[in-house]
Amino acid sequence: MKEINIPYIILSAAMTIDGKIATKKGDSELSNKADWKEVHKLRTEVDAIMVGKGTILKDNPKLHIKYYNHRGYYRIVLDSHLTIPLDSNVISFRQEIYPTIICTTENVPLNKLKKYEDKGVKIIQAGDGKRVNLIKTLTILKDFGINSILLEGGGNLNWSFIEYNLIDEIRLTIAPWIVGGKEATSLVEGIGFEKISTAPKFELFDVKVRIYYITLRYKRKQ
């Protein structure tokens, strides 16, 4: 599925020993300072960071860089009905360094788009389905000059990428907790594959062990 001309995608996440990226209440404070530093380093190496609407609503992240000097990058949010609050940190925090792109559908009325554009947000409309058309979005982003994206979840957006086998690389930190709960968000949500043989396969190329934490890096298996 990677013959299409789309950006290089690196999935980055911290998960518990039992594969959750947040508790059932949405608490996702899994990384320690050393882990954050590595994630921020990775952010300096890409053209954009992408998250789903759920992550904006739960965490209200700034998606900025601490610890390093940097020229900035795009922050991209997938939000099919354009509902994230206009005072979300991705909109109000430092757009001059981290310009924000919201990818939505063609169903959103112009007057709604304008409210976000007036805040300096660039809007991309991809598809007229219930959800943002991911392939269309990625093709538009590539044409726009975005060659690499750090995908920072959450679980539902991760599934859409996995479903179409769009992940080139994974950086995954295993944090020392088990939180349980079927309502807790897993690294990858969605309906899942029925057979292992049809699921995307990855090749482990780096393992870093720190006190309590392990970071694994994988590449797509061709």
Ligand SMILES: NC(=O)c1ccc[n+]([C@@H]2O[C@H](COP(=O)([O-])OP(=O)(O)OC[C@H]3O[C@@H](n4cnc5c(N)ncnc54)[C@H](OP(=O)(O)O)[C@@H]3O)[C@@H](O)[C@H]2O)c1
């Ligand atoms: N530990 C970590 O590393 C980490 C990282 C990130 C997030 N998280 C946690 O993950 C949780 C959020 O995960 P989540 O699964 O609820 O939300 P999510 O994956 O961030 O966002 C999913 C939403 O994005 C929108 N979307 C638009 N187009 C989509 C598409 N093509 N495919 C999939 N989604 C699309 C959908 O809402 P519409 O249909 O309304 O557009 C969908 O419900 C939070 O608790 C957060 O703290 C943890």
